[in-house]
Every structure is written in C-alpha cells, then in structure tokens.
Amino acid sequence: MADLGELKHPGAHAVLVPRSEGPRPLSDVAPFELTAAVLRAAFEGDPEPGLLLDPFVGRVLRLNKAALRLFRLSEAAASGCMVDQLYPGARGVLHVFTEEAMDKGHAYTRDLTVIGADGKPLRLEHRAVAVTCQGAPCLYVGITDLEALRRRTIDGEANEYHRRGLDEWRRAERYFRELERENRLILAAAGEGIYGVNADGITTFLNPAASRMLEYTPAELVGKEMHRAIHHHKADGSNYPEHECPIYNAFRQGTVKRVDDEVFWTKSGRTIRVEYTSTPIVDSGAYVGAVIIFRDITERKRNEERLKLTLEENARLRERLERENAYLQEEIRSHSNHANIRGQSDATAKVLQQIDLVAPTDANVLITGESGTGKELVAHAIHHASPRRDRPLIRVNCAAIPRDLFESEFFGHARGAFTGALRDRVGRFELADGGTIFLDEVGEIPLDLQSKLLRVLQERLVERVGAGRSRPIDVRVIAATNRDLKREVAEGRFREDLYFRLNVFPVECMPLRDRPSDIPGLADHFLDLSCARLNIAKPRLTKADVEALKAYAWPGNARELQNVVERAAILSRNGGLRFDLPGVAPVAHPAPDPQSAAERVLTAAEMARFERENIRRALESCGGRVAGKNGAAEMLDMKPTTLYSRLKALGI
Numbered sequence: 001m002a003d004l005g006e007l008k009h010p011g012a013h014a015v016l017v018p019r020s021e022g023p024r025p026l027s028d029v030a031p032f033e034l035t036a037a038v039l040r041a042a043f044e045g046d047p048e049p050g051l052l053l054d055p056f057v058g059r060v061l062r063l064n065k066a067a068l069r070l071f072r073l074s075e076a077a078a079s080g081c082m083v084d085q086l087y088p089g090a091r092g093v094l095h096v097f098t099e100e101a102m103d104k105g106h107a108y109t110r111d112l113t114v115i116g117a118d119g120k121p122l123r124l125e126h127r128a129v130a131v132t133c134q135g136a137p138c139l140y141v142g143i144t145d146l147e148a149l150r151r152r153t154i155d156g157e158a159n160e161y162h163r164r165g166l167d168e169w170r171r172a173e174r175y176f177r178e179l180e181r182e183n184r185l186i187l188a189a190a191g192e193g194i195y196g197v198n199a200d201g202i203t204t205f206l207n208p209a210a211s212r213m214l215e216y217t218p219a220e221l222v223g224k225e226m227h228r229a230i231h232h233h234k235a236d237g238s239n240y241p242e243h244e245c246p247i248y249n250a251f252r253q254g255t256v257k258r259v260d261d262e263v264f265w266t267k268s269g270r271t272i273r274v275e276y277t278s279t280p281i282v283d284s285g286a287y288v289g290a291v292i293i294f295r296d297i298t299e300r301k302r303n304e305e306r307l308k309l310t311l312e313e314n315a316r317l318r319e320r321l322e323r324e325n326a327y328l329q330e331e332i333r334s335h336s337n338h339a340n341i342r343g344q345s346d347a348t349a350k351v352l353q354q355i356d357l358v359a360p361t362d363a364n365v366l367i368t369g370e371s372g373t374g375k376e377l378v379a380h381a382i383h384h385a386s387p388r389r390d391r392p393l394i395r396v397n398c399a400a401i402p403r404d405l406f407e408s409e410f411f412g413h414a415r416g417a418f419t420g421a422l423r424d425r426v427g428r429f430e431l432a433d434g435g436t437i438f439l440d441e442v443g444e445i446p447l448d449l450q451s452k453l454l455r456v457l458q459e460r461l462v463e464r465v466g467a468g469r470s471r472p473i474d475v476r477v478i479a480a481t482n483r484d485l486k487r488e489v490a491e492g493r494f495r496e497d498l499y500f501r502l503n504v505f506p507v508e509c510m511p512l513r514d515r516p517s518d519i520p521g522l523a524d525h526f527l528d529l530s531c532a533r534l535n536i537a538k539p540r541l542t543k544a545d546v547e548a549l550k551a552y553a554w555p556g557n558a559r560e561l562q563n564v565v566e567r568a569a570i571l572s573r574n575g576g577l578r579f580d581l582p583g584v585a586p587v588a589h590p591a592p593d594p595q596s597a598a599e600r601v602l603t604a605a606e607m608a609r610f611e612r613e614n615i616r617r618a619l620e621s622c623g624g625r626v627a628g629k630n631g632a633a634e635m636l637d638m639k640p641t642t643l644y645s646r647l648k649a650l651g652i
Contacts, residue, residue, distance in 0.1 A: 049143040055098045055130075058083045061138065070114060070143065087112055101128035101139055110146070123147050193274075193296075196281070197226045198289040201248055213296050215267035235263045235271065250278035251287040261301065264294070273298045320426050341377050342525055343518035347510040351378060358505045359385035364457075366442075366502045367480040369509030372557030375480040376440065378507055383436045388476060391435030396428050399441040406449050411456070413465035429462045429473055436476045442502065443483035443494060450495045457501050477502065512554040512561065520546045522558055523565055530566040539572040545579065552581045612650045615643070619652070 043050060049067035051060055063071070063078045071078070071086055083094060093111045101107035107128045113121045123146040128139050193210030197203055203226045206218040214221070214230055221229060227242050234240050242248065246257035257278040263271040276294035280287045341352065358365055359382045367375040376395070383393040401409050412427030429437060439445075445453060456462055457477060461470040479502045488494035512519065524541055531538040554560055568577045618632040625631045626647075627640035636643065 046142075048145070051141050051143075052133075053083060053098075053128075053139040053141055055102055055137060055139045058094075060086065067143065072117070087114070097126065097128060098139060101130050102137065105130050114143075193294045194291065195221070195226070196289060196291045197247065197251075199251055199287065201225050201227055201242075203229070204289065210294070213266070213272060213294075214264060215270075220267070230264045230266070231262075232265060233263075235273075247276075247278040247290060247292055250290040251280040254280055254287050256280070261297070272296050273301050316424070316426065319424075320431055341374060341381060342521050343515065344521060345510075345515035345517045347515045348518055351507060351509060352381075354505075354507050355381050355385060358382060358507075360387065361505075362476050364476070364502055364504040365478045365507060366485075366505070367478065367507045367509060368485075369480075369482065370511050370557055371482050372559030373509035373511055374558055375482075375509050376438070378509060379436075379438045379440075379478045379480060382478060383438075383476075386436070386476070388435050392432060393436045393438060394428050394432040395438045395440060397440050399444040403446055403449075406446065407452065407465050410453065411462045411464055412467075414467040424464070427462060427464065429456060429475055430471065432475045433473045434475075436478060439477065439479040441481060442479040443481040443485060443488060447493060447495070450498050454495065454498045454501060457498075512557040516550045519549050519554075519561070522561055523549055526562045526565040527569060529562075530569040534566075534569060536569065536572075539569065539577045541577065545577055548579055548581065608650065611646070612652065615646060615650065615652060 043062075044064050046064055047066055049070040050064045051067050052062045053060055060078065060081050060083055063073070068075065068078060073081075084091060087094060090112055093109065097107055097109045097112070108125060110123075110125050112124065112126050114124060116122045125144045125146055127142045127144070129142075131138050131140055193213050194207040195203060195210045196205045203221050203224055206214075206216070206221050211218055211221075216229070227240075227245050227248065231245060231247065232240055246259050249255075250257045258276075259278075260275050262274060262276070264274050265271055273296070274294045275297050276292055278290045278292045281289045281291060341348065343349075355378065365379075365382060367378050369375050379395075380393065383389065396409070407413075408425065408427070410427050410429055412425050412430055415423050456473075460473055460475075462473055463470045485494055485499050485503070489496045489499050512522075520541075523546065527538060527541060549561070549564075556563075564579060564581065568579050571578060615632070615636070618635050619626070622630060622632045622635060626643055627633055631640070633640040633643040638646075
C-alpha cells in the first residue's frame with residue numbers, strides 16, 4: 001500500500017511531498033480520506049435531494065438537507081426510518097427500482113411520487129447508483145424535480161437566445177408567426193366547427209366552418225357571450241339555464257364534456273342538431289376558458305329517425321305476416337277435411353244462394369245455427385268467394401279467450417302495457433286488415449267488452465292496449481253463434497246496437513235432422529276422408545246403412561256424423577260397416593260363406609291385389625331373396641327374370 005503522503009495520478013510517477021506542521025494541505029491527505037470528505041460535503045451540500053438506502057432491509061441510512069426539506073422531516077425523525085414511510089403504498093415500484101439498480105448498477109424511475117406542501121404530487125425523477133460501503137451493498141438515490149428542470153431549461157434557452165442577439169429573436173418571432181399562420185390555416189380547413197370562449201363565457205375565436213353553420217361572422221360573435229347567442233334554449237323550446245351548460249361547466253369543473261345530441265341556434269333563429277366536445281384550456285394551472293369542437297348532425301339524425309321508423313314498420317309487418325302465416329296454417333290444418341259445402345237439400349241450396357248474394361259485398365254477416373251445422377264452412381265460403389280472398393281470413397274463437405285477454409287478443413298491446421307484455425303484439429283485427437275476421441261464438445263476448453268491439457266496427461279504428469294512438473283498419477266481419485241473440489238482447493246479455501251492427505245479412509244453417517237428404521252424401525264424403533287418413537280399404541255404404549243414419553236425430557249434426565262414420569270405418573270387418581246409434585237398430589251384415597267366397601269370380605283388380613300379396617308373402621318367407629336356391633322364384637315356380645318383371649309391374 002502506498003504511503004499516505006503519496007498521491008498517484010493516472011499515467012504519472014509517484015511524487016513524495018514532505019510533511020509540514022499545522023493543517024495539512026489536500027495533497028497531504030490520503031486519497032481515501034480526501035474522497036470520503038469531499039463526497040460527504042458534496043452529499044450534504046447538494047441542492048437536489050439525495051439519500052443512502054440499505055436495499056435489503058429497506059432502511060434509510062442518511063438523507064441530505066435537501067431531502068429533509070423535500071420530505072419535511074427533521075434529522076431525528078429521519079434517523080433509521082424505513083423507505084416505506086417516505087413512499088407509502090409504493091412497495092412494488094420500490095422493489096422493481098432497487099432490483100434493477102442492484103442488477104445493472106444504476107436505475108431510473110418517474111413512478112415514485114412525493115406530495116408537495118400544496119397537497120399536489122410533485123413530478124420527480126429518481127436515479128439510483130449501487131455502491132459498496134465497508135464491504136456491504138448500498139444504494140445512493142438522487143431525486144430531480146422535473147418541473148424545476150423544465151424551468152431551468154427554458155431559462156437556459158432564453159439566455160442562449162439573448163446571447164445570440166437580436167437576429168435570433170427575430171428568427172424566433174418569424175417561427176412563431178409562421179406557426180400561428182399554419183394553425184389558422186388548419187382551423188380554417190377543419191370541417192368541424194371550432195370556437196373558443198374565455199372564463200367569462202365570451203367568444204374569443206371562430207373558425208370558418210363554425211361561422212358557416214351558425215350563420216354568424218366572426219366579428220358578430222367574437223366578444224359576445226356564447227350561451228346567450230347560440231345555446232339559450234333547448235330543442236323543445238324550454239329555457240337552457242347557464243349553470244347547466246356543459247360548455248361552461250368544462251372550465252368551471254375542469255373536465256372534458258361530451259354531448260351526443262343537443263341543438264345550437266343560428267343567427268336566423270333556426271336550430272341545428274349537434275354533437276360537441278368542450279375541452280377546458282389550462283394556463284399555469286388555472287382554467288382560463290374552453291375550446292368547443294362541434295359537428296352538424298341534423299341530417300344524420302333525420303336519417304336515423306327515418307331508419308328507426310322503417311325498421312319498426314318492417315318489424316310490425318314481419319310480425320303480422322308471421323302471425324298471418326300461423327293462422328293460415330292453423331286454418332289449413334283445421335279445415336283440410338272440409339273442402340266445400342255438400343248437400344242436396346233445399347236448406348243447403350238456400351245457404352249456397354245466400355253465399356253467392358252476400359260474398360261480393362262488404363256487408364257484415366251473422367251466421368246462426370246449432371253446433372256442427374257448418375257455420376264455419378259458410379264463413380270460409382263467403383270469404384273465398386269475395387274480393388278479399390287474397391287477404392287472410394282470421395278466425396277468433398271468442399269462447400276460448402280468457403276474459404282478461406280479450407282486448408289484447410282483439411286489438412293487440414304495446415310493450416310494457418301490463419306484466420308479461422315484453423314486446424308489441426298485433427291484434428286479430430290488425431291481422432285481418434284488408435281481409436275478413438270470423439268471430440266464432442260471438443255471443444260469448446262479455447257484455448262490458450261488447451262496447452269496445454262496437455266502437456271498432458263503427459269507427460274502423462283500433463287502439464292497442466297501452467298505446468297512445470289509433471290505427472285505421474279495413475276489415476269485413478263475419479260472426480257466428482249457436483245462441484238465440486234476439487233472446488239474449490231481450491234478457492240484457494247482449495247489446496242491441498252490436499246485434500244490429502252484426503246482423504246486416506243473416507244466414508241460418510239448418511240442423512242435420514231437418515235436411516235428411518244431405519246425410520247420404522255427407523256420410524260417403526266422410527267415409528272417403530276417414531279411409532284415406534286411416535289408410536284402409538273403403539267399406540261399402542249400403543242402402544240399409546243410409547236408412548239407419550237417416551233414422552237418427554243427430555244432435556251433434558255433421559260433426560257427430562263425421563265421428564260416427566270414422567269410428568265405423570275403424571271397426572269395419574270384411575267390407576261391412578256397423579253404426580252404433582242410440583235408439584236405432586244396428587244393420588245386420590251376414591258373414592260371407594267360405595264356399596261361396598271360394599267359388600266367386602274375381603275381378604282383374606282383385607286378381608292383381610291377390611298376386612301382389614302372394615308374391616310379397618313369398619319374398620318375406622325367403623328373407624327378400626329373389627333368385628337362387630330357396631329363393632322366391634323357386635318357391636313360386638317361375639323364372640327369376642319373370643319374377644323381376646312382375647315385381648316391377650306390380651310396384652313391389
């Protein structure tokens with residue numbers, strides 16, 4: 001080790017300096033002592049805060065005077081404090097910061113915050129240097145105030161301009177003048193309206209787009225209070241209080257205000273719908289005004305409203321078409337067995353004549369008669385013979401609708417009209433618009449709801465439950481009932497005015513017992529339908545069967561006849577029918593004599609059916625094998641090619 005008086009300079013030989021009495025000159029101080037003293041003095045006298053930190057324990061070893069002032073601590077309070085006390089809630093940032101410094105030897109961060117004397121966070125940069133003190137690792141942390149650094153930079157630049165002289169100032173003036181000109185060009189080219197207000201709400205500038213949309217020249221608006229000029233009333237014409245104005249509240253509250261849909265008033269008193277953003281202007285920490293950027297959205301909103309109405313109309317039409325389709329499918333399923341009205345009696349002929357008379361008109365029709373007499377068939381016949389045949393026939397079974405749902409079913413409802421009304425619903429009258437509505441069992445409508453039905457029939461307007469407007473309809477009404485409505489009116493159970501409104505053209509369907517000549521044709525028709533549906537051979541309807549059917553009173557009319565015929569078809573044996581009717585003796589069908597059946601001559605159709613069944617049984621017994629040993633051809637004693645031809649001809 002070199003002598004304490006020996007000072008080594010890089011690249012030079014050692015120089016020995018004789019000692020003297022009194023204070024030692026620096027050259028006599030040992031290099032280690034000199035370095036430590038200088039560093040200690042520099043650390044304490046540094047105007048920027050600094051501290052020494054044990055990185056493993058997190059203990060602060062020492063703070064210089066500037067750091068004590070920054071953290072507002074005394075030396076006694078700072079002695080032995082933990083770093084968490086200086087930076088509460090920043091343990092994660094401290095951990096990353098110290099790890100990086102220990103790994104790389106140094107680190108920087110701007111994520112550590114210290115609250116200043118005014119209660120606001122200071123913008124600081126921390127730098128850490130890993131050092132070794134007496135063999136133990138240590139961190140030196142220096143702190144730079146970025147705001148003070150910025151001010152020093154500005155002062156330095158100003159001094160530089162000053163040193164460079166007047167030419168530099170002129171060049172700077174030209175630069176800022178050119179920058180201002182470019183900014184004005186940008187404002188002039190912007191398609192959005194842009195204007196500014198100061199903290200008193202006075203307009204300070206106006207770009208050409210704003211001038212064009214608001215119909216004010218800059219000279220007319222600059223210097224005027226903005227709110228009173230263009231923002232004084234709301235879209236509905238009500239007063240817009242100044243304290244509610246989002247534009248002013250931007251600089252009053254220090255927040256950016258965005259509004260999607262409001263109105264500005266032009267010089268001519270016209271309103272334009274706008275969306276705008278009001279951004280506060282900050283100068284030296286104070287809010288001195290706001291800049292407003294707005295866009296005219298009048299046409300866009302108009303198009304959006306048109307689109308909304310179109311979509312609503314499309315949704316309404318789609319729902320109506322869906323419901324019409326559902327009703328039509330239901331009608332097809334319900335009436336696929338009733339293609340037309342059948343009968344040869346005078347009563348049936350009279351009904352057909354009435355249908356021909358009333359169908360071409362729009363007159364309301366009231367069909368009366370017992371259950372099962374074909375009232376619904378008559379309604380369908382009237383509709384399909386009318387000019388409205390291309391529009392739907394909407395059937396409403398008034399007896400099947402719960403009392404609480406009458407209005408909703410008849411006239412529809414708006415979303416939210418009552419619990420469970422999750423969307424708009426089209427009523428039966430709207431569905432029948434342009435077509436016909438068939439009110440089956442009209443006598444079952446509650447008395448208090450008949451007045452609402454009468455109003456619709458008189459005014460041709462419907463109003464959905466919960467909706468605020470009426471809708472015009474063009475509907476023909478056909479009603480049916482098995483009640484005596486005249487007696488119902490006399491006893492106060494049916495409104496007389498509604499009865500007269502419905503009974504414009506009455507049609508009476510006679511019971512089946514009063515037109516026995518229709519029974520044979522109806523029975524044969526129902527037998528055809530039943531056998532086709534059951535996929536069975538049609539039994540023969542004998543004269544005795546017809547006489548038995550005529551002898552019965554048929555309280556259920558044609559509907560009961562259809563059920564009886566279908567049941568007889570299911571129970572038929574050997575081609576005979578058996579009708580079990582109360583009070584009517586069953587028709588005896590003698591069992592066929594086996595001998596006579598064997599001797600009977602078969603027709604060509606019976607021969608083909610017999611051959612088909614014989615070949616099918618042969619194929620089943622052979623497991624479907626045609627040719628070869630134990631095949632169907634061998635069993636039938638014919639060539640395989642012949643059997644293949646027979647299979648093709650018989651459709652097997």
